[in-house]
Amino acid sequence: xxxxxxxxxxxxxxxxxxxTINCTYTATGYPSLFWYVQYxxxxxxxxxxxxxADDKGSNKxxxxxxxxETTSFHLEKGSVQVSDSAVYFCALSGNTGGFKTIFGAxxxxxxxx
Amino acid sequence: xxxxxxxxxxxxxxxGNDKSIKCEQNLGHDTMYWYKQDSxxxxxxxxxYNNKELIINETVPNRFSPKSPDKAHLNLxxNSLELGDSAVYFCASSPDRAxxxxxxxxxxxxxxV
Numbered sequence: 140x141x142x143x144x145x146x147x148x149x150x151x152x153x154x155x156x157x158x159t160i161n162c163t164y165t166a167t168g169y170p171s172l173f174w175y176v177q178y179x180x181x182x183x184x185x186x187x188x189x190x191x192a193d194d195k196g197s198n199k200x201x202x203x204x205x206x207x208e209t210t211s212f213h214l215e216k217g218s219v220q221v222s223d224s225a226v227y228f229c230a231l232s233g234n235t236g237g238f239k240t241i242f243g244a245x246x247x248x249x250x251x252x
Numbered sequence: 253x254x255x256x257x258x259x260x261x262x263x264x265x266x267x268g269n270d271k272s273i274k275c276e277q278n279l280g281h282d283t284m285y286w287y288k289q290d291s292x293x294x295x296x297x298x299x300x301y302n303n304k305e306l307i308i309n310e311t312v313p314n315r316f317s318p319k320s321p322d323k324a325h326l327n328l329x330x331n332s333l334e335l336g337d338s339a340v341y342f343c344a345s346s347p348d349r350a351x352x353x354x355x356x357x358x359x360x361x362x363x364x365v
Contacts, residue, residue, distance in 0.1 A: 171351035177293075182256075182342055182356035190351060226293055232350040238283055238300050238307055240350045245293040 141166040145229045145243035153251050158216040160246045162203075162229035165210065170231040172196075172205055172212040173240070177226045186214075186227070224250045255279050258343050258357035265333055266365055272329045273360045275343030281355070282348045283307075284326040286318060289340040289359070301326055302348070333364045 146161040164172065171190045175183040187196030192207035201216045212229060229243040256277045265271055277284060285308075286298040300308035301320040315331045326343060340361050344354040 173353055175354075175356075180358075182344075182358045183295075183354070184356070185353040188353050228295070238302060238346075238350045239297055240354060242295040245295075247293075 141170065141231060141233050141241050143229050143231055143241055143243035145227075145246050148226075148245075148247040149249055150246060151249045151251065152219055154221055155218045156250075158214070158219045158223070158248070160214040160227055160229075160248070162212045162214065162243060163210050164212065164229075164231050166231055166233050168233060169207075170233045172203070173230040173232070174201070174203055174212070174214050175228040175230060175242075177228065177245070179225070183228060219248070219250045221250045221252050224248055254358075256343055256345055256355050256357040258341075258360050260360060261358065262361050262363075264363045264365065267333055267335060269333050270329070270331045271333060271362070272327055273341055273343075273362075275326045275328075275357055277324055277343075277345040277355070279345055279355060281345035282323060283346045283350070284320065284323070285344045285346075285354065286326065286328050287342045287344060289342060291339070295342070299326075299328075330362075333362075335364050338362055338364045 142165045173188045174186040176186045177183045187198040189196040189205040195204045203214045226245045228245045232240045283302045285300045299318040304320045317329045320326045340359045343357040
């Protein structure tokens with residue numbers, strides 16, 4: 140079945156450091172790919188998405204590119220802030236049974252001042 | 253106005269009790285979901301309704317019963333609560349297909365003692 144694998148955390152960075160959180164997926168067909176962010180005590184928020192190969196999703200300085208050849212959707216940010224500390228989830232929605240979204244295990248990010 | 257609202261936010265109850273969690277969305281979305289998030293932040297889909305029709309019913313104990321009186325509401329009733337039911341339960345909604353991305357509620361933290 141479809142699955143998402145993301146790098147284990149926690150990831151600890153200093154403010155203004157470069158962020159990469161790796162995500163790879165397994166799916167039949169051509170899924171849509173997402174990154175969600177969860178701040179402490181809150182629900183998940185959609186951060187960005189890409190719906191086809193080579194699409195780049197971007198929002199709030201974060202970006203990720205849909206790479207079909209490597210089945211990856213890595214999240215990057217050039218300069219993190221303390222306020223980016225949260226749990227980040229990679230997810231996919233397959234084009235078969237398109238109502239279900241499969242989430243990765245989440246990666247916790249700590250940013251130090 | 254909160255787009256997806258869940259009540260209650262916290263629920264502490266004894267084993268064996270029956271409880272309900274309510275969810276409402278004012279986004280005009282056609283599809284609503286229940287997800288369970290365990291203590292390690294892993295998210296697992298439980299149920300989904302599309303225009304009041306049950307479309308996803310994962311392997312969940314039959315003590316859990318969803319109900320959707322209309323497409324803006326999705327409730328979750330849990331009978332005979334067990335310690336292992338302790339988790340955060342998230343409601344979410346999406347337009348007709350999940351590949352548009354979800355809007356999540358802020359969650360209900362259920363603690364069974």
